[in-house]
Amino acid sequence: MTERVGFFTDTTLCIGCKACEVACKEWNHVPDDGLNFLGQSYDNTGELGASTWRHVAFIEQTKPIDIEGNGSAGDVRWLMSSDVCKHCTHAACLEVCPTGALFRTEFGTVVVQQDVCNGCGYCVPACPFGVIDQREGDGRVWKCTLCYDRIGVALEPACAKACPTKSIQFGPLDELRTQARERVGELHERGVTEARLYGDDPSDGVGGMGAFFLLLDDPEVYGLPPDPVVTTRDLAAMWKAAGAAALAMGAAVVVSVFGGRG
Amino acid sequence: MKQTRAREQAMVPRAEPRTYYDRPVLKKPVWKWYIPAYFFTGGMAGASATLSFAARLRGNDRLARRASLISLAGIAASPVFLIADLGRPDRFYNMLRVAKPTSPMSMGTWLISLFGPATGAAALSDVTGVLPGAGRLAEAVAAVLGPGVSTYTAVLTADTAIPAWHEAWRELPIVFAGGSAASAGAAAVLVTPAADAAPARRLVALGTSMELAAERAMVQRLGDLAEPYRSGQASSPVKAAKGLLRAGALLVSLGSHRRPWLARTGAVATLAGVALTRWSIFKAGFESAEDPRFTVQPQRERLSRERASASEPM
Numbered sequence: 205m206t207e208r209v210g211f212f213t214d215t216t217l218c219i220g221c222k223a224c225e226v227a228c229k230e231w232n233h234v235p236d237d238g239l240n241f242l243g244q245s246y247d248n249t250g251e252l253g254a255s256t257w258r259h260v261a262f263i264e265q266t267k268p269i270d271i272e273g274n275g276s277a278g279d280v281r282w283l284m285s286s287d288v289c290k291h292c293t294h295a296a297c298l299e300v301c302p303t304g305a306l307f308r309t310e311f312g313t314v315v316v317q318q319d320v321c322n323g324c325g326y327c328v329p330a331c332p333f334g335v336i337d338q339r340e341g342d343g344r345v346w347k348c349t350l351c352y353d354r355i356g357v358a359l360e361p362a363c364a365k366a367c368p369t370k371s372i373q374f375g376p377l378d379e380l381r382t383q384a385r386e387r388v389g390e391l392h393e394r395g396v397t398e399a400r401l402y403g404d405d406p407s408d409g410v411g412g413m414g415a416f417f418l419l420l421d422d423p424e425v426y427g428l429p430p431d432p433v434v435t436t437r438d439l440a441a442m443w444k445a446a447g448a449a450a451l452a453m454g455a456a457v458v459v460s461v462f463g464g465r466g
Numbered sequence: 467m468k469q470t471r472a473r474e475q476a477m478v479p480r481a482e483p484r485t486y487y488d489r490p491v492l493k494k495p496v497w498k499w500y501i502p503a504y505f506f507t508g509g510m511a512g513a514s515a516t517l518s519f520a521a522r523l524r525g526n527d528r529l530a531r532r533a534s535l536i537s538l539a540g541i542a543a544s545p546v547f548l549i550a551d552l553g554r555p556d557r558f559y560n561m562l563r564v565a566k567p568t569s570p571m572s573m574g575t576w577l578i579s580l581f582g583p584a585t586g587a588a589a590l591s592d593v594t595g596v597l598p599g600a601g602r603l604a605e606a607v608a609a610v611l612g613p614g615v616s617t618y619t620a621v622l623t624a625d626t627a628i629p630a631w632h633e634a635w636r637e638l639p640i641v642f643a644g645g646s647a648a649s650a651g652a653a654a655v656l657v658t659p660a661a662d663a664a665p666a667r668r669l670v671a672l673g674t675s676m677e678l679a680a681e682r683a684m685v686q687r688l689g690d691l692a693e694p695y696r697s698g699q700a701s702s703p704v705k706a707a708k709g710l711l712r713a714g715a716l717l718v719s720l721g722s723h724r725r726p727w728l729a730r731t732g733a734v735a736t737l738a739g740v741a742l743t744r745w746s747i748f749k750a751g752f753e754s755a756e757d758p759r760f761t762v763q764p765q766r767e768r769l770s771r772e773r774a775s776a777s778e779p780m
Contacts, residue, residue, distance in 0.1 A: 242487075244487045244489075247487075250489065251489060251490075253493075261486060263486070296627065299566075299568040299569065300568065300569045300570070300571065300625060300626075301566075301569060302561055302564070302566065302569045302571035302572035302575060303557075303560040303561060303563055303564065303572075304563050304564040304566070305560070320557075320560055320563070321553075321554070321557075321560075322552050322553065322554045322555075322557035322558060322560045322561070323552050323553015323554045323557075324551075324552055324553070324561070324571060325495065325496040325497055325551075325552075325553065326569070326571050326622075326626075328493045328494075328495060328496050329492065329493065329494070329495040329626040329627060329628050329631075329751070329755065330625070330626050330627055331492070331493065331627060332492070332627040333491070333492075334490060334491055334492040334493040335493075336493070337493050337496070338496040338553050342553070343552070343553025343554045344553055344554060345553075422484060424483060424484050424485055424486070424491075424758070424762045424766070425484050425485075425486065426486060427485070427486030427487075427489055427491060427758075428491070429491050429761055429762065429765055430762060430765045430766050430769055431765035431766075431768055431769050432627075432765070435624075435625050435626055435627050435632055436568055436625060438624075438625075438632075438635060439568065439570075439621075439625055441635070442570075442621045442624055442625060442635045442639075443621060445620075445621075445635060445636050445638075445639050445640075446614075446617040446618060446620055446621045446639040447617075448639070448640075449613075449617045449620070449639030449640045449642070449643040450613035450614055450616065450617045450639075450643060451613070452640060452643055452676065453513060453516070453613045453616055453617065453643035453644070453646060453647050453673075453676075454516055454613045456643075456644075456647045456669065456672040456673060456676060457513065457516045457517050457520050457647065457650075457669060458520055459668070459672065460517075460520075460651070460665045460666070460668040460669035460672055461517070461520040461521055461523075461524050461526070461665040461669075462520070462524060463668065464664060464665070464668055465664065466526075466661065466662070466664035466665070466723075
């Protein structure tokens, strides 16, 4: 395997331009995901899905802001964040896929082989982030590939390339993690004490995310689960419980047949 | 979510979890009604195979043959449902590309790929009288695999991020095992002469008790996460299923060989109750995926517990 790569999305730099959403659709030929007016701030995309591989969330909060001691900048603060597939170290979608269509690439990313997927849909409820989904009219599941075709020829993914503020950074995951920790330290020094990383910790419930974030509030405010856990972590215990239940069923049959007259 | 566990009322009322415009964190499953229909037919097929072999050993050939044919019918219907549910049904054979222990669906595919032919061979040999030795062997293989076929689907359901499914992983296999046993017994009661159907009647009672007890334990353990089972769209099917199961088991027990019609009425109620339970568990999962509070609140509480225990002096 070559070096594991990923995304570091620094949401403090996001200006909500949605260039990432557009660049992703253009490059990957992702079809239209609906021309909707959601009435949820500037977010008319809504969520990640089969035809939405980057999604910019907009959160409006009433909160007095004091930037570096320069006085108040108003009472409303905007949080903007470009969400994407997390390319988990322990990826539930990949683990439950019965066809092997979902696989781990040489870059440590998680990709669907569209010529293999038969649309069984198991990965959809398995993902703790609600990322992967079945495309209507197509039947197969789709999600971010971390631009597998581009990174294979040493290009950065389309979203990172298009991002005008370097909110989306692409690179070797180890380097990104170091940079991200420095950035958090810097923000804390500047008084932005709420800055925190999400998904950078290899000891979290998904073994660390290949795409992680710098956030300014709790993850759930951005629509992210606060403590995601790969469902297969309990799989051995689940099989044991099913084994015990199977034995109990066998015992019920034996008792019914041999435990009475006739 | 409502406070459902009055005895465990927190000292301070819990804050409503924060969400992003109340949008779901998870994707709801894309599975259609075929999946709970398969849970029913597959479960019944598994338990019927075991019932058939046990009845054969006891010398009750009439019951054995009927249970064997029920098993065959159930497992023959199963792939039809499973393939119909695929987004690309013409690619169903891709299920046989790999064998993945981390995917209960992959394990289940291989399980029913062995179970189906064994059940078919057993029934064919029994009905035609050809190769009786091989037929008995196939019967034994199907009888051993049967309980696995009936219960792996609980692991398949629980091995997801859906809170009302995943957190039910301890009890769900017993719910499915009990329901499968009850439905196998009920189907056999329907088609077996009453004088030979006593074991099937007892199986209805035992299976129903298993299912009802396990479901009760499941809802208790789930606590707040059980709300979709208690008060949502799935709650009326849950109540109806319980009523049907109780009435079914009672009628089957009362209807001995002297009143076969009573037992058969009970058997129909049992089959309906088992099918409805599968349906309601399926629907409860959808509801639990659509409400972000079911995802966020337990995770938030887990984090605060972890932080609290980490900050305690050693």
